[in-house]
Amino acid sequence: MAFKDLFKFRKGQTTFVFVGGKGGVGKTSVSSATALWLAKQGKKTLIVSTDPAHSLSDSLEVNIGPYPVQITENLYGLEIDPEVAMSEKQREIDSQKSMASADQLMGLDFLGEQMDLASSSPGADETAAFEVFLQIMTTNEYDAVVFDTAPTGHTLRLLSFPEVMDSWVGKLMKARATLGSAANALKNIIPFMDANQDAQTAKQLDDTKKQIDAAKEVLADPERTTFKMVVIPEEMSIYESERAIEALNKFDITTDGIIVNQVMPDICDCDFCHSRYKLQQKRLALIDQKFKDQEITEVPLFKDEVKGQEKLLKLADILYEGADNDEVEASVIQL
Numbered sequence: 001m002a003f004k005d006l007f008k009f010r011k012g013q014t015t016f017v018f019v020g021g022k023g024g025v026g027k028t029s030v031s032s033a034t035a036l037w038l039a040k041q042g043k044k045t046l047i048v049s050t051d052p053a054h055s056l057s058d059s060l061e062v063n064i065g066p067y068p069v070q071i072t073e074n075l076y077g078l079e080i081d082p083e084v085a086m087s088e089k090q091r092e093i094d095s096q097k098s099m100a101s102a103d104q105l106m107g108l109d110f111l112g113e114q115m116d117l118a119s120s121s122p123g124a125d126e127t128a129a130f131e132v133f134l135q136i137m138t139t140n141e142y143d144a145v146v147f148d149t150a151p152t153g154h155t156l157r158l159l160s161f162p163e164v165m166d167s168w169v170g171k172l173m174k175a176r177a178t179l180g181s182a183a184n185a186l187k188n189i190i191p192f193m194d195a196n197q198d199a200q201t202a203k204q205l206d207d208t209k210k211q212i213d214a215a216k217e218v219l220a221d222p223e224r225t226t227f228k229m230v231v232i233p234e235e236m237s238i239y240e241s242e243r244a245i246e247a248l249n250k251f252d253i254t255t256d257g258i259i260v261n262q263v264m265p266d267i268c269d270c271d272f273c274h275s276r277y278k279l280q281q282k283r284l285a286l287i288d289q290k291f292k293d294q295e296i297t298e299v300p301l302f303k304d305e306v307k308g309q310e311k312l313l314k315l316a317d318i319l320y321e322g323a324d325n326d327e328v329e330a331s332v333i334q335l
Helices: 027-040 056-060 082-097 102-119 124-139 152-159 161-188 202-219 235-250 271-290 309-320
Strands: 015-020 045-049 069-072 075-079 144-148 225-231 254-263 295-300
Touching: 015 027, 015 152, 027 045, 027 056, 027 075, 027 144, 027 225, 027 254, 027 309, 045 124, 056 075, 056 309, 124 202, 152 235, 225 235, 235 254, 235 271, 254 271, 271 295, 295 309
Parallel strands: 015 144, 015 225, 045 075, 045 144, 225 254, 254 295
Antiparallel strands: 069 075
């Protein structure tokens, strides 16, 4: 099977592609190349960075912010900014304070304090990322969404959020019964709720749960959501990726492709290069053994940094068009 054949599309529904792996293996380059290639195929594509340390703008050499911006024909991008998401929630609370009764104001003050704590908590960026994911998922505005994810641990926390949010909704139901009239204020900061409703009703919470369930269903649908793991021919990357795939399986998320990046050619007149090549060959055999259930493709080590749309499209040609060695030779490492 050609690597490009792993992409599947349903008319009127968005296809989600997560690109992940250990830090420093080239996830952003692969994500950007993938998004550019999909856009070139005529697919309206959004690339989203969920990594708090964004490098998407640097890779594509375009300023990308917390709201979708057009990068090129058919391609849009955004870098999730948890501070922006949290400040927008805080503005909603502040706007309600001027209209709140005394008991509601007490509730809003309390909620405002919680928002201040949440904005500095380790999970704030994951929460913001998951909210954006749900918003995108429910609109089906794009043919494809490519997620340039953070290193493995952060990404696994993000993908565990449907379960976390499910539990959170249950706690809100209890909080509503306890808060009484102040519960009306909750509708102004609860993600995914209709702010125009007069009260935070049980039906609204039930609708939210249905939305979370829909997200879980999409994540578990291999026809709509897949994970592409980027590895390099080094043991630490291989074993971390193996553990990550096992964790993704628990979330019912399908990993269908392994992209082996930074593969060196055999340069016989360079002792160091030849030694590295022989070591990589052993690691490539280990990759074949560990990931035999996934489609595996290799990307050579480029002599230059892979950034900018021209070089990223060369990477895309290797990944998805089967560019042969003669076509790639001018771009890969020359020592």
